[in-house]
Amino acid sequence: MANVVNHETQREGRENALNVLLKLVGGDLDRVNEIIVERMHSPVALIPQLAGHIIAAGGKRLRPLLTLASARLCGYQGERHAKLAACVEFIHTATLLHDDVVDESLLRRGQDSANAVWGNKASVLVGDFLFSRSFELMVEDGSLKVLAILSHASNVIAEGEVAQLITANDTATTEEQYLDVIRAKTAQLFAAACQIGAVVADRPSPEEExxxxxxxxxxxxxxxxxxxxxxxxxxxxxxxxxGDDFMDGKITLPVILAFRRGTDEDRAFLKRCLEDQDMPEPDKDLARAMELMTKHDTLGDTVKRARHYGDMARNALDTFPDSPAKAALSGIIDFCIERAY
Incomplete structure (x- = not known):
């Protein structure tokens, strides 16, 4: 019973952290959502239909929220951050559309993925449309620095996706290679989303960095x-x-640690499943893989590493004086990590 109460408390803490952030920048987020709807419009009916499907699928708008909160942290009083936050969301959504095609995913946030409904061709092309819309928003902002940051992020994300494709099914992938992939395909957009909050506020380099x-x-x-x-x-x-990642042969940290710590027999099993994609009894193979992860505590260590990077994120906020925006950004670190419980 104690564990249930603990999990309920953690869930409430996550929701409170997100609610604090939403309360802080909720008005700005309403404007971002208006811009998203406006810029999804196209005379080609399939574009807003498909784009709206994934954008409305229940995402928390975390990346644009980070742009809004970072601008607030830096004392920004203008309106540029709303368009740029919408730009960040378009980049993110475009990558989701492309990822689901690459991964052959049938679900996204609990509902049918766009490619499951409209097919791969439409998903790829609407993803391209959203990338193009994001660049229009960057150009409208008029800042070469903002354009440089967000265009660089888009390029790095694409590199990260290709790097992940290369390391897929390769049990020789190192932890360092894995971290390089997630820095590129996920963390780079988080970084850019936050950095442009300081840029629009014209803050000094130490705050931007x-x-x-x-x-x-x-x-x-x-x-x-x-x-x-x-x-x-x-x-x-x-x-x-x-176990979707396991079935797809994705080499993530829980797998890397299990392979490194396992016996020769364990490694042969993981190679069979991940490299050869030879899983005659998928459910049993997944169960055995999860037993190995429990045995070698790879899941616990993955969360420990997440906490380590969360601590580094919190330390970066020490540059700024205490404020509601700083407290909200610190709370979002806990929100992201406590999803594990």
Missing amino acids: ALERYGMNLGIAFQLVDDFLDYSAKQQDLGKTV
Whole structure:
């Protein structure tokens, strides 16, 4: 019973942290959502239909919220941050559309993925549309520095996705290679989303760099927890079935640690499943893989690493004086990590 109470308390803490942030920048987020709806419009009816499907699928708008909160932390009083937050969300959504095609995913946040409904071709092309819309918003902002940050992030994300494709099914992947992938495909957009909050506020380089570090480390922690959740959460919590990454042959930290710590027999089993994709009894193979992760505490260590990067994100906020925005950004670190419980 004690564990149930503890989990309920942690869930409430997560919700409170997100609610604090939403209360702080809720008005700005309403404007972001208006811009998203406006800029999804197209005379080609399939574009707003498909884009709206994934954008309305229950995401928490975490990345644009980080842009809004970072601008608030830096004392920004203008309106540029709303368009740029929408730009960040378009980049993120475009990558989701493309990822689901690459991964052949049928679910996204608990509902049918866009590619499951409209097919791969439409999903890829609407993803391209959203990338193009994001660049229009960058150009409208008029800042070459903002354009440089967000265009660089888009490029790095694409590199990270290709790097993940290369390391897929390769049990020789090192922890360092894995971290390079998640820095690129996930954390880079977190970093850019936060950094541009300081740029629009015309803050000095140390503050801009601190927010970039905060976002980068928060993004790494976020992805580590996501990779942990694939082996621990129920489908309704994730919007996908447990073990999707395993079935797809993705080499994430829980697998890397299990392979490194396992016996020769354990490694031969993981190679068979992940490299050869030879799983005649998928449920039993997944259960055995999860037993190995429990035996070698790879899931616990994955969360410990997430906490480490969360601590580095919190340390980056030390550059700023105490304020409601700083407290909200600190709380979001806990929100991201405590999803593990």
